[in-house]
Amino acid sequence: MRICFVVQRYGLEINGGAELHCRWIAEHMSKYWEVEVLTTQAYDYVTWKNHYPETETVINGIPVRRFPVTRPRNPEVFGRLQDYIMENEHREEDEFAWLEEEGPLSPALIDTVKAEQGRFDYFIFFSYRYYHSFHGIRAVPGKSILVPTAEHDPVIHFRIFKDLFRMPRAFVYNSCEERSMIQGLSRNEAVPGDVVGVGTEVPASSDGARFRAKFGVGGPYVIYVGRIDENKGCHKLFEYFLRFKNETGSPAQLVLVGSTILPIPDHADVRHLGFLSEQDKFDGIDGAEVLMMPSFYESLSMVTLEAWAMGKPVLANAACEVLQGQCRRSNGGFYYESYEEFREALLLLLTDPALRAAMGRNGRAYFSANYTWDVIENKYLAIVAGLERRP
Amino acid sequence: MDQTGTERRDQSGIVIDYDRLDVADIMAQIKKKIADEPAAAPASPDVPAETAGPSDSEGAPPPPPSPPAGLKGKLKGIFFKVMRPFAPFQKLLALPTHRELMETVRKLHRTNLELEKIVAVMDGEFHRVNRHLLRTEKRIDIANDRIDAGRDHADALQRRADDMVRAANERIEEVHRTANERIDDVHATISDRIDLVHRTTNERVDGAYGDIQRAMEFVKLLHNLSHNIVVELSKLKIEEEGLKLKTRVMEKDFEFLGRREKALEKEFLK
Numbered sequence: 081m082r083i084c085f086v087v088q089r090y091g092l093e094i095n096g097g098a099e100l101h102c103r104w105i106a107e108h109m110s111k112y113w114e115v116e117v118l119t120t121q122a123y124d125y126v127t128w129k130n131h132y133p134e135t136e137t138v139i140n141g142i143p144v145r146r147f148p149v150t151r152p153r154n155p156e157v158f159g160r161l162q163d164y165i166m167e168n169e170h171r172e173e174d175e176f177a178w179l180e181e182e183g184p185l186s187p188a189l190i191d192t193v194k195a196e197q198g199r200f201d202y203f204i205f206f207s208y209r210y211y212h213s214f215h216g217i218r219a220v221p222g223k224s225i226l227v228p229t230a231e232h233d234p235v236i237h238f239r240i241f242k243d244l245f246r247m248p249r250a251f252v253y254n255s256c257e258e259r260s261m262i263q264g265l266s267r268n269e270a271v272p273g274d275v276v277g278v279g280t281e282v283p284a285s286s287d288g289a290r291f292r293a294k295f296g297v298g299g300p301y302v303i304y305v306g307r308i309d310e311n312k313g314c315h316k317l318f319e320y321f322l323r324f325k326n327e328t329g330s331p332a333q334l335v336l337v338g339s340t341i342l343p344i345p346d347h348a349d350v351r352h353l354g355f356l357s358e359q360d361k362f363d364g365i366d367g368a369e370v371l372m373m374p375s376f377y378e379s380l381s382m383v384t385l386e387a388w389a390m391g392k393p394v395l396a397n398a399a400c401e402v403l404q405g406q407c408r409r410s411n412g413g414f415y416y417e418s419y420e421e422f423r424e425a426l427l428l429l430l431t432d433p434a435l436r437a438a439m440g441r442n443g444r445a446y447f448s449a450n451y452t453w454d455v456i457e458n459k460y461l462a463i464v465a466g467l468e469r470r471p
Numbered sequence: 472m473d474q475t476g477t478e479r480r481d482q483s484g485i486v487i488d489y490d491r492l493d494v495a496d497i498m499a500q501i502k503k504k505i506a507d508e509p510a511a512a513p514a515s516p517d518v519p520a521e522t523a524g525p526s527d528s529e530g531a532p533p534p535p536p537s538p539p540a541g542l543k544g545k546l547k548g549i550f551f552k553v554m555r556p557f558a559p560f561q562k563l564l565a566l567p568t569h570r571e572l573m574e575t576v577r578k579l580h581r582t583n584l585e586l587e588k589i590v591a592v593m594d595g596e597f598h599r600v601n602r603h604l605l606r607t608e609k610r611i612d613i614a615n616d617r618i619d620a621g622r623d624h625a626d627a628l629q630r631r632a633d634d635m636v637r638a639a640n641e642r643i644e645e646v647h648r649t650a651n652e653r654i655d656d657v658h659a660t661i662s663d664r665i666d667l668v669h670r671t672t673n674e675r676v677d678g679a680y681g682d683i684q685r686a687m688e689f690v691k692l693l694h695n696l697s698h699n700i701v702v703e704l705s706k707l708k709i710e711e712e713g714l715k716l717k718t719r720v721m722e723k724d725f726e727f728l729g730r731r732e733k734a735l736e737k738e739f740l741k
Binding site: 407408410411412413414415418420421424425428432434435438439442 | 485487489490492493494495497498501502504505508
């Protein structure tokens with residue numbers, strides 16, 4: 081069976097989001113299918129400027145074809161247009177204009193999808209909100225499978241997406257909450273789909289003591305891993321954590337791992353270590369008491385799954401329905417809606433080792449049942465087999 | 472900390488079942504605890520236990536203690552009498568009630584600030600909604616005009632549709648009448664043809680019936696003939712058998728006579 085993955089960016093340097101999700105799935109499913117990837121030459125997700133010079137390459141055994149972005153995104157123009165659309169009544173044409181600005185604008189990619197539909201049995205599109213998915217699915221609706229990676233983002237309410245969600249042959253959702261949201265918006269219950277998500281692997285050995293020694297972290301600490309950004313709720317995390325320290329006198333430190341676009345508070349117990357290697361990251365999670373996940377919008381938090389795989393409890397933002405739902409289903413994490421809930425939940429986790437251990441066990445069991453690669457691969461195979469049965 | 476099996480009550484009063492951990496239940500307990508917090512604040516350790524007793528909650532101040540005996544006691548008695556009208560004020564100063572009052576005032580101030588903020592936001596929202604309403608009203612007016620125009624157009628279309636339906640009905644009636652006449656003609660022709668065919672067929676059937684009757688008689692005769700032939704043949708067969716038997720007897724007689732002849736010849740020749 082020949083399957084084509086279509087995604088906005090692709091490369092070993094891209095280590096997060098839907099792009100990494102796509103690469104992992106493509107690499108794992110290449111055991112069963114003949115896999116190819118169509119993507120753009122962009123690396124920067126803000127401007128989509130052409131970065132990769134080569135048009136054809138092989139990455140970890142997967143043939144990848146890159147197509148040029150004809151017009152890079154102008155963040156100012158895009159921001160103004162998005163603000164206008166969000167705040168005013170608008171027409172469908174405005175939403176199409178927004179989609180063109182959203183990009184990555186690569187008509188050659190869509191032309192190739194259309195021209196080569198005979199070569200592939202199915203096309204798996206990642207991320208509903210980009211140009212390639214929208215026009216790609218319209219080009220080959222009968223052969224398309226959509227991995228929407230949707231969040232509670234206002235743009236999902238655009239009219240153009242309601243029709244889009246009824247077009248593909250099947251959906252691969254990341255969470256039950258994402259499925260409910262998309263079905264509630266578009267009434268696409270007739271389109272088959274399953275909640276799959278993405279698997280992850282944690283190293284066989286990780287050592288919190290090694291992390292402490294290497295980075296000079298002493299005492300108990302909680303950890304945040306990911307882009308340090310207001311969109312990820314980090315500003316609230318700083319505010320709540322410092323207030324928590326003042327009110328409770330807790331000795332816990334906050335360790336931040338990842339690149340930042342926010343100023344880090346100047347406090348002795350807030351440590352920013354920057355971007356770390358995978359081994360250091362896992363060592364850091366291993367040594368932490370709790371993983372903090374303050375993001376408001378997540379379609380599927382890989383680092384949360386990694387923490388559960390390592391038996392660590394999670395404290396998540398309840399405003400993110402996906403995280404809250406996963407915490408409730410796994411019984412592996414708490415969630416907060418206000419500072420008071422943050423304080424009580426974190427205090428409970430930091431002062432009760434038995435509770436941390438029990439939540440860690442639950443998280444690990446939830447991960448094993450739903451997010452190991454065997455489970456994920458079988459779900460993808462079952463979805464495609466289901467499509468083959470119903471012509 | 473209370474502990475019962477795997478269930479434990481935390482210092483903060485949260486009950487946790489470690490074997491069957493229920494995050495939703497723990498979060499509900501945390502929410503309840505937070506909701507209960509403001510009500511529990513006055514009973515904090517800052518307030519002495521005796522000041523929080525039920526007697527303090529009543530309006531009347533307690534009677535002053537009875538003065539001790541002697542001059543000192545008399546002076547104290549006079550002092551207590553003079554000070555008695557000020558007893559509630561004294562009590563108010565002596566008790567930590569003013570702290571609660573101050574705290575309440577601070578809270579009210581904060582609440583006022585929050586309310587002002589909310590009012591400012593609501594004001595903005597109100598103006599925004601107002602603008603929306605005005606725009607919507609204008610659109611409704613335009614839509615009403617369009618609906619009126621649309622209604623006239625719809626009436627005209629209805630009249631045209633009625634005319635077309637009437638013409639179509641007349642045409643249908645004409646077609647229906649013509650069709651009926653043609654159907655009657657065709658019906659008469661077909662009936663004549665059917666009668667002719669019926670008559671011819673009957674004649675042929677009658678002829679065939681006579682032939683069949685004759686054939687049946689022949690068959691009967693042939694059957695009788697066959698029967699007689701069989702009877703005659705049987706008789707002839709029996710007769711043949713009798714004759715064969717007679718022939719064999721005569722053969723034996725001839726054989727005997729032959730042997731006798733040969734014996735007589737021998738006797739005669741001797």
